[in-house]
Amino acid sequence: MASATPLSEPMVLAHTKDHLFSDLAASNTYAVVDTQFAVEEWLSGRPIPSPVRERLAPFNHVELGSGFPDLVGVCSPGPELLAVERFGERPPLIAVEAKGDTDAETADVERGIIQAYDRLHQANAAYVTAPAETVSQTDRALARELNVGVLGVDSDGTVTPLEVPRVVGNRTSGDANAIRFQATAHGVAGKSFGLNHPKNYLGYPLALCHPDDTATVFSKHVIDAVEGARRGAAFLGLIEERPSGVVLTSLGEEVIRFALRRYESITAALASFEAWNGSRRRFCECAPEWGSLTRRVVWEYPATKLLVTELQTMHDDGFTTPSLVDLVEWLHITYPTFTVELFLRGTEDVRRRVLDVNGDLRSTALKEGDVFHSPTVFQLKAILYHAGILTDRGAEPHRLEPANDVWKLREPLDRTS
Incomplete structure (x- = not known):
């Protein structure tokens, strides 16, 4: 009935x-x-x-x-x-x-x-x-x-x-x-990376292990955006947020060991962060050892492995300087669901503009910067730039020109050599 x-x-x-x-x-x-x-x-x-x-x-x-x-x-x-x-x-x-x-x-x-x-x-x-x-x-x-x-x-x-x-x-x-x-905490929906320099995330485990108040110590030595740093540190798997409080993961503990091998104390390690505030230089160049640690940390982020693998494949196939549009169209062929979730904003308007009823991309919509997810095209890309993985830093969606936004490996492998 x-x-x-x-x-x-x-x-x-x-x-x-x-x-x-x-x-x-x-x-x-x-x-x-x-x-x-x-x-x-x-x-x-x-x-x-x-x-x-x-x-x-x-x-x-x-x-x-x-x-x-x-x-x-x-x-x-x-x-x-x-x-x-x-x-x-x-x-x-x-x-x-x-x-x-x-x-x-x-x-x-x-x-x-x-x-x-x-x-x-x-x-x-x-x-x-x-x-x-x-x-x-x-x-x-x-x-x-x-x-x-x-x-x-x-x-x-x-x-x-x-x-x-x-x-x-x-x-x-x-x-x-x-x-x-x-x-998971590694996703990009709703809440994710809000800061575009990896030092802000690496500094959080150090502040967490400091005997004084975490927020106070972090603000003094690293940056005032404590909440954004904590959230990003969780996304990178450096800390875990539990009902009982925030704790270090095994990867976060490795950051502490790294620091204590090079500085006499956690306080001294945090003090070194002050020299990098406001710096426009690539992190892996102005602080090579910390840059290497950044590379190790971001490699554990699942999206990094996919991006590097596919950018290398694009390079092998002759796409030596792919744009953001090129990359998204390439990834969508093999990893359609993952590509949409990683790159496109989750609003009803954006998904409807970019995807047809069969889930296929409307390529013309990809030329509009506002359809892209800022934590990926701005913050994550900037982190990969500072780690020495990509040649170009990220851009905020309202300033983004997707067809001219370069996603290129800084050190692509030449398979023919």
Whole structure:
């Protein structure tokens, strides 16, 4: 029986996303909706209101199994959503297929269950979500048999778990890894690098180990932007933020050892940072040893390895001085999900301007600087410049000319020599 108030697929999905990913600011949490929903009208000319699209954003075209789920993300669901008490250190990767009412028929829940089951090849849990009144007992029985969760959505936005799935292990695809990357402290969504000199991040572990107040010591010797430095140090894996407080990681401890081998104390090491304030010189040139340490640290950042590998491949293929547009178009062929998440801002407007409904790039939009994610094209690029990896420093999006923004390895390998 159809609901008295028909629920379209975009609206079903918006309510479901709000319920499953209620706190996107939480650690290890991130979600994207398929690009087919980044349109102004749905099916038979039904408009998707702008507020609904904003709830659905960001958009990306993520391949799991043999298709593209409507919603995919990482989170720690409440106990009412999963038939498990614990799911290990890593929150599960969740795929959702949405079904809604159309002018001609009610939601095809059975088809959604089959689609969700296919996603379990690479997701840890899968759901079908649909208007509550369209879910039959036969649908629920099939879902139980296939270990697919069923979420019933009411017209007022209430989401009720009708069948609860078990978490399963699986092999992980590149697209799934890209979403997991965004959900970790190493991702670039929402909060990330805010400072463009690596000394500001290397100095934070030293200040943390100093016997005096961390913020006071850091402000005195390094920079006043303590919060930005702490956040960047976490993104680079130098520190870990726990409920009990901030602690050093093994990589952060190595920064301390590095400093103590060269200075008589933590205080002396921090004092050396004062000479670099305001310097425009490349860090690896004005402080070679610290520059080498920077290179070691940023190499642990997952995006660095991908960028260096692909820039070398581009060099081998004759793209010796690629622009930002060249790089993004190149990366998108092999790593589409990762490329979108790393380079493009996550707003509804940007993703809709740059990606079509199939997740393909609109190349003309890439020539507009404001579509790019500042922490990547400005801060991360500047860090790679100071580490001696890239030839050019970064630029803020409002000053960026993507077609002329050079992404070139400072020391490319010549395969023919």
